[in-house]
Amino acid sequence: MKKSFILASVVLSSVLASASSWAAKEEVNVYSYRQSFLIEPIMAKFTEETGVKVNIVFAKDGLIERLEREGKLSPADLVLTTDISRSVELVEKDLVQPVQSEALEGNIPAQYRDPADQWFALTTRVRNVYSSKDRLGKQPELNYEDLADAKFKGKICTRSGKHPYNVALISSMIVANGEAETKKWLEGVKANLARKPQGNDRDQVKAIKEGFCDVSLGNNYYLGKMLNDEKQVAWANAVEINFPNQANRGTHVNISGVSLTKFAPNKDNAVKLMEFLSDDTAQKIYAEVNFEYPVKPGVAVSELVSSWGEFKSDTIPLAEIAKQRPVALKLLDEVKFDL
Amino acid sequence: MSALVISNVHCSYNGLDILSxxxxxxxxxxxxxxxxxxxxxxxxxxxxxAGLLPLKSGEVMINGKVVNKTGFHLPPEQRKIGMIFQDYALFPHMTVMDNVVFxxxxxPKKxxxxxxxxxxDLVNLSELSERYPHQLSGGQQQRVAIARALAYQxxxxxxxEPFSNIDSQVRLKLIAEIRQILKKAGVSAVFVTHSKEEAFAFADKLAVLDQGKIVQVGTPDQLYLRPATRFVADFLGGGNYLPATVIDEHHVNTPLGRVCxxxxxxxxxxxxxxxxxxxxQISLTANDTGAGVVSDVQFLGxxxxxxxxxxxxxxxxxxxxxFTAQQAVDLAVMPHELILFDKQSA
Amino acid sequence: MYSRLSLSWITSSWAIGLLLVFPVIAIIYQGLQPAGDLFQHLMDTVMWDYIHNTVLLILGVGVLSFMMAIPAAWFMAMCDIPGRKYLQWALMLPLAMPAYIVAGIYTELLDFAGPVQSVLRDVFGWQTARDYWFPNIRSLGGAIVIIASVLFPYLYLLARTSFLEQSVTLMQSAQLLGKTPLQAFCRISLPLARPAIAVGLSLIAMETLADFATVNFFAVNTLTRAVFDTWQGYGSLHAAAKISTLMLVVVVMLLALERFSRRKQKVFQKNMGQERAHLLLMKPWQQWLAALFCWSLVTLGFIFPFSMLVYFATQYFTDSWTAEFIEFSLNTFFIAGVVAVLACIIAILVGLFRRLHMQRGSDIPARLSSMGYAVPGTVLAIGILIPFGWLDHSLNDLVEHFGGQGPGLLFSGTMLALIAGYLVRFTAIAVGAVESSINKIPPSLDMVSRTLGHSPVKMVRKVHIPLISKGCFTAVLLVFIESMKELPAALILRPFNFETLATYVYQFVSDEMIEHGALAAIVIILVGLVPLIILSRSIERH
Structure with a gap:
């Protein structure tokens, strides 16, 4: 037993050492829902310019719960999200604080930040409809509503309905058309599915290439990434990108965001990083490397993205959309969308 | 018809000859x-x-049926053999009854x-048929194993070595019991042991083995009275070796005098x-001037x-x-059927 | 036999049991909180589908693993098939493969654009997916095959050991009583191996139940998915915890049922005889068929996916071989090593407590410390955060109460949380392995050593520990491998800038860029192999 005590104390002391190592230094701690390899180049730039070290924990799920449990002791300063509903959830759970910053207000248009300044969008991403180049061609007249039309029977592919990107889209439909209408729409889409919802947005494009289906839902930047991937470029070349609902309310747009935690221990550096993320250098990297739409006016989208043309985006306030999230989830269960 | 004929059997394991x-x-x-x-x-x-090991060569015949010969090996399950193992091999997850009907x-059930x-009934265990093996004594387990084998006819x-785990107090009684059971059931049996007492008490016929070979076969008394080799003589109960010179058909000369x-x-x-x-076969007479001196006495009853x-x-x-220790005695050899071996070359 | 144990042993056994079950209790407590009408909504809509899928998945994986593992274990234990020497450890190799990686590889291979279907299209002149039917790997069936093909070695390992420990004379007796080898196997070997098989199957069932990455990848909606949806989607920890609690209840009931069903059997076996390889004399063609069967299992679960990974790794070597890589590897080994040793020590402590204390309820600590195994890693992570967060806050409040500067987070968000999470999940494996090894020590040895004047502690040191060392070794290795592969808990609980190989690989797999993670995947697998080989060697030697 003696050995185990020695072992335990070694472990404990090394743990404590690592725990105290991030106290009182020039650094920012980030909980990120965004994959770290996407944001690492930006963070490296930030460290280079300011000398402030950025520590990251990336996870697709559970970070908000971790923050909640850690409470005022949490080392986290910033939370990066990939979806409006997460940003709103942070606010609702009272885990974040408002930031008054002229730089942020200057960089980010009002529609892309929380009226109470508790969350800020860094980029916007469009929920596009991809269509088969060979079998359907470009669909400029298409509305999201048309996906329930019988003419698409057995021709639609999508990832899980429960994925935040789809949930946000459905929420926006609830805001636009009401709950009952949206449920009918979901039933129609489900009946049109070529296969059970599965994979990610790229898989759906691949499925179009392979002839499983003719239409799919997907975020805009995936097409950019596929076009720049040796293996996937063939998939991307098989589809057209469409911006639905141009004749009416516009295409659904989501955001990736950032918030300052309520008990951020490195508040100054954290705000510095937020400002950096909303400024030209970072915005450009978002646009160029990840094919997202920068929020800062005047920062150019990438050449590829601009080749897709101008489009009209849905102007429903993002907060409204986030509010409909539980209803959207309920409808998905009711029509057994994923099953 | 013979119950078992074994002829020229060779058996090896890992390249070593075990039986020749x-x-x-x-x-x-x-x-x-x-x-x-x-x-x-x-x-x-x-x-x-039993067919549990492959033979290298030779033939085995059971009840007139060849079960092993060159290029032929009847699997054990088709040999109609009952086997009692040293550990009895009772199936621990089955009751006595389930073991017996296995x-x-x-x-048909009936x-x-x-x-x-x-x-x-034969092994006297009818009352215990619903017990599990671990609830039985060693002797009872043994009898279950025998019942299981007998039921299989x-x-x-x-x-x-069926008796090696049995208390020596009851061993001879059990041997007699089981011998009787086998005789009553009319089953031929082969039995392995290293104990001559068990062998004498149990066997009709005895085969003494040494280093993978049969040294001598015969009835127990034949082997005891007329051992073919020193090994057999020693194995079936020790004795005294003396040089002897033949005088005539019925007499030899020894250091203890003339033996008839x-x-x-x-x-x-x-x-x-x-x-x-x-x-x-040696008789002792107390004699104060006797040439022999008693060195130790072991009382056997x-x-x-x-x-x-x-x-x-x-x-x-x-x-x-x-007799008591240190007593002087005279030794004499009583007349009996003499056992003479060739002189051992040194 | 009843032994008077020192108070410290009694309390530490109970303390460990309670500590390890605390996260589970935290979850159950959450589950008892009202979850509004959300739970009812789920029951009205999708819950039965989730339950249905879960039951089918577990049954399917169980049956398939049984069909794979039991014949293989039997061949390895009883006959001399060609290549036996290599096969007996090769059959353990799939254990080193994380299921989600295997799933990614087979999807790559078997989906529409994969080589298999491409060749078929070339041969038959088909054009699109609508021209022909091909089984969809992204389905319940696909998930069953993939999960079974990497989990069956649990059963193989336990069943083979059990077969090897059965007295040879039992099989010989059965054969002499007119049973064919197959009949003897079904009537004797199988029932006698039942405890081991039950343990193996329940390990597999719990692993399956807890799996998230694979079923998610294959779009199979199971209860784990339901837990996840309610927690992440509806943001209701209460409802998620409720579902987890129900899953837990089912697992506990199954385990209890199994134990109850064999309460009467008490089997202490003596092992007689050595000629085991001759037990089953097979014709050459039968031997080759058996060998082919075993090798195809190895190929399905290991050789094939591993070669694919090696191929990917060579293609993307320069992208993957970075300085971070070594750091991640060291992180992984350190965590897995610490967890493995601690889990084994705990298993010995509670296992021997159960044997020596012999009072009503003395097996409770062992049962308690195994409960966490059935909890999906993601949920478990929350179960860890709740008590650890509470501890941190109390500690800081205490220090501040006395006017000091609070030390911050000592438990949550540190390695300690990660180690605790792994322990809660994997101690069950160690407890199982050590316990079965303890159960094999005949009670007479305890009596002998006590009458020879040894105190319980001395007896444990001189008699039990040496006798269970093999079981402990197995426990350490199994926990080590599992900890290396663990994913969801690591994702949530890890400290800043801390990656394990599994979290690193998962980044790529989840984005279907498995090629880039291939090198890290190979390291996970290779490191997992070392203990497997040592393990099989040691089993051979004994």
Whole structure:
């Protein structure tokens, strides 16, 4: 037993050492829902310019719960999200604080930040409809509503309905058309599915290439990434990108965001990083490397993205959309969308 | 028809010869004992008969049916053999009854019950049929194993050191019981042991094995009275070796004087041999001027074992009278069927 | 036999049991909180589908693993098939493969654009997916095959050991009583191996139940998915915890049922005889068929996916071989090593407590410390955060109460949380392995050593520990491998800038860029192999 005590104390002391190592230094701690390899180049730039070290924990799920449990002791300063509903959830759970910053207000248009300044969008991403180049061609007249039309029977592919990107889209439909209408729409889409919802947005494009289906839902930047991937470029070349609902309310747009935690221990550096993320250098990297739409006016989208043309985006306030999230989830269960 | 014929059996394991050129025959309703020290190959022979080990060459025939010959090996499950293992090999997850009917479960239920009852009665265990093996004593487990084998109505019963785990107090009684059970059931059996007492008490016929070979086969008394080799003589109970010179057909000369044989020994005159004298064939007489001195006495009840020192040699004698240590005695060899071996080349 | 144990042993056994079950209790407590009408909504809509899928998945994986593992274990234990020497450890190799990686590889291979279907299209002149039917790997069936093909070695390992420990004379007796080898196997070997098989199957069932990455990848909606949806989607920890609690209840009931069903059997076996390889004499063609069967299992679960990974790794070597890589590897080994040793020590402590204390309820600590195994890693992570967060806050409040500066987070968000999470999940494996090894020690040895004047502690040191060392070794290795592969808890609980190989690989797999993670995947697998080989060697030697 003696050995185990020695072992335990070694472990404990090394743990404590690592725990105290991030106290009182020039650094920012980030909980990120965004994959770290996407944001690492930006963070490296930030460290280079300011000398402030950025520590990251990336996870697709559970970070908000971790923050909640850690409470005022949490080392986290910033939370990066990939979806409006997460940003709103942070606010609702009272885990974040408002930031008054002229730089942020200057960089980010009002529609892309929380009226109470508790969350800020860094980029916007469009929920596009991809269509088969060979079998359907470009669909400029298409509305999201048309996906329930019988003419698409057995021709639609999508990832899980429960994925935040789809949930946000459905929420926006609830805001636009009401709950009952949206449920009918979901039933129609489900009946049109070529296969059970599965994979990610790229898989759906691949499925179009392979002839499983003719239409799919997907975020805009995936097409950019596929076009720049040796293996996937063939998939991307098989589809057209469409911006639905141009004749009416516009295409659904989501955001990736950032918030300052309520008990951020490195508040100054954290705000510095937020400002950096909303400024030209970072915005450009978002646009160029990840094919997202920068929020800062005047920062150019990438050449590829601009080749897709101008489009009209849905102007429903993002907060409204986030509010409909539980209803959207309920409808998905009711029509057994994923099953 | 013979119950078992083994001819020229060879068996090897990992390239080592375990059995070589073995032949032995067992008649119907006879009990054969394979006797030998551990590692002599007796268990291997048993397993070869059962078909649990492959043979290198030779033939095995059970009840007139060939079960092993060159290029042919009848699997054990088709040999109709009952085997009792040293650890009894009772199935620990089954009751006594389930164990007993294990081999006959293809018969109609009623017949199974009937036969199980019959054999359990025979081994006197009818009351314990619902118990599990771990709830039984060693002797009871043994009898379950026998009942299980008997219920199967085997052509031949094999017993691998079956009494080694039994209390010596009850061992001889159990041996008698089981011998009777086997005889009553009319089953031929081969039985392996390293104990001569068990062998004498249990066997009709005895085969002494040494280093993978059969040294001698015969009835127990034949082997005891007329051992073919010193090994057999020693194994079936020790004795005293003395140099002896033949005088005539019925007499030899030894350091203990002239010894008389009850049967003609057919050895040539004037030749030297070693005579083997069992302890009970020496008689002792108390005599203050006797040449022998008692060095130790072991009391056995009906008789005593007396060790007598005489001219550098210690003699082992078994006599009915009582002697005490340091007593002077005279030794004499009683007339009997003499056992003479060729002189051992040094 | 009843032994008077020192108070410290009694309390530490109970303390460990309670500590390890605390996260589970935290979850159950959450589950008892009202979850509004959300739970009812789920029951009205999708819950039965989730339950249905879960039951089918577990049954399917169980049956398939049984069909794979039991014949293989039997061949390895009883006959001399060609290549036996290599096969007996090769059959353990799939254990080193994380299921989600295998799933990614087979999807790559078997989906529409994969080589298999491409060749078929070339041969038959088909054009699109609508021209022909091909089984969809992204389905319940696909998930069953993939999960079974990497989990069956649990059963193989336990069943083979059990077969090897059965007295040879039992099989020989059965054969002599007129049973064919197959009948003897079904009537004797199988029932006697039942405890081991039950343990193996329940390990597999719990692993399956807890799996998230694979079923998610294959779009199979199971209860784990339901837990996840309610927690992440509806943001209701209460409802998620409720579902987890129900899953837990089912697992506990199954385990209890199994134990109850064999309460009467008490089997202490003596092992007689050595000629085991001769037990089953097979014709050459049968031997080759058996060998082919075993090798195809190895190929399915290991050789094939591993070669694919090696191929990917060579293609993307320069992208993957970075300085971070070594750091991640060291992190992984350190965590897995610490967890493995601690889990084994705990298993010995509670296992021997159960044997020596012999009072009503003395097996409770062992049962308690195994409960966490059935909890999906993601949920478990929350179960860890709740008590650890509470501890941190109390500690800081205490220090501040006395006017000091609070030390911050000592438990949550540190390695300690990660180690605790792994322990809660994997101690069950160690407890199982050590316990079965303890159960094999005949009670007479305890009596002998006590009558020879040894105190319980001395007896444990001189008699039990040496006798169970093999079981402990197995426990350490199994926990080590599992900890290396663990994913969801690591994702949530890890400290800043801390990656394990599994979290690193998962980044790529989840984005279907498995090629880039291939090198890290190979390291996970290779490191997992070392203990497997040592393990099989040691089993051989004994």
């Amino acid at each position: 050129d073995m032949s032995v025959t067992l008649e119907e309703n006879e009990i054969l004992c394979l006797l030998g020290s551990s590692g002599c190959g007796k268990t291997t022979l048993l397993k070869a008969i 081999g006959i479960d293809e018969l 017949e199974q019950q009937q036969r199980a009852k019959q054999v359990l 085997p052509d031949l019963m094999l017993l691998d 044989s009850t049967v003609a020994h057919h050895k040539s005159d004037a030749t030297s041999y070693d005579i083997f004298i069992r302890p009970q 009906a008789s005593s074992k007396v060790y007598v020192k005489l001219a550098q040699q210690e003699f082992e004698c078994q006599v009915a009278q009582h």
